[in-house]
Amino acid sequence: MTAMLSHAPDVMLLAAGLGTRMRPLTFETPKALIEVAGKPLIDHVIDAALAEGCGRFVVNAHHKADQIIAHIERLAAGLPDIRFAVSHEKDRLLDTGGGLRKALDLLGTDPVLTMNTDSFWLPGADRPITRLIEAYGAGEADAVLLCVPPDRASGYFKGADFLLSGDGTISKNLGRPVVYAGVALIARHIAAQGPDVPFSLYKHFQVALEAGRLKGVEIATQWYHVGDPAAIIRTEEQIGALV
Secondary structure, rough: OOOOOOOOEEEEEEEEOHHHHHHOHHHOOOOEEEEEEOOEEHHHHHHHHHOOOOOOEEEEEEEOOOOOHHHHHHHHHHHHOEEEEEEEEOOOOOOOHHHHHHHHHHOOOOEEEEEEEOOOOOOOOOOOOHHHHHHHOOOOOOOOEEEOHHHHEOOOOOOEEEEOOOEEEEEEEOOOOEEEEEEEEEEEHOOOOOOOOOOOOHHHHHHHHHOOOEEEEEOOOOEEEEOOOOHHHHHHHHHHOOO
C-alpha cells in the first residue's frame, strides 16, 4: 500500500444509486458491489485512490444499504490504517450533489474528492488524482474534473460532456471533446450549496463553469465505465488483455 500523501483529499464514494441500467443484477445486489474481474466495482475505485495515497473514505448508501455497510465494515477491518465511514441516506435517495452535501460533516478536507463507483482505471496505470490536486492548487478553480477522450472511454457511448482547452479550462465552446470520468475535486463552499431536494453534482459544475472556475485534467490511460450487464464481460475481456 502506498503511504498516504499529506495533502490527499478525503474521498466521497458515490454508491447510493438504484442501478436501474444494471438490472436485473441490482435487484439483489447494489451496483457498487457488482463484481468485475473477481472484485466489486467499489473496490476497483478504492484501489485506484489508495494507489495515489488517499486514505480517508466516506461512502453513501441507500439502495441495499445493509450490504454496502457490511462491505465497508469488512474493508475497514482488513485495512486498519485506512479510515472508512458511511453516510446512510435512509429516508430518500439524495442524488450525487445532495449526497455529498449530507456527508460533508464526515469529510474533513477542503477540497473533497468525489468518485463514482461504476467506473475506474487500473491502479498504477496513471496518477490522475495527483494531477487533479495540482490543478486545484493553482488557485483558479472551484472544481476540477477528471476527463477522458472518447476513444479511451470504454463502455461510454453518450458522446462528449465538455470541451477541454489546452490550459485546462472546461467550457462548452472551446477545446477538445472529453467525457466526464466520474471523479471531481470540489471546494467545500461549493459542495455545501444546493437545494433542499435531491440534486446532481452537475449543478456544482455549472456554477463553477459560469464563474469561469471549472477546470479539467485528462486521464492518460484507459478508463472503464461499467454501466450495464453487458459492460461487465467487455471490461473483463479488456482488463484480461492488460494484466
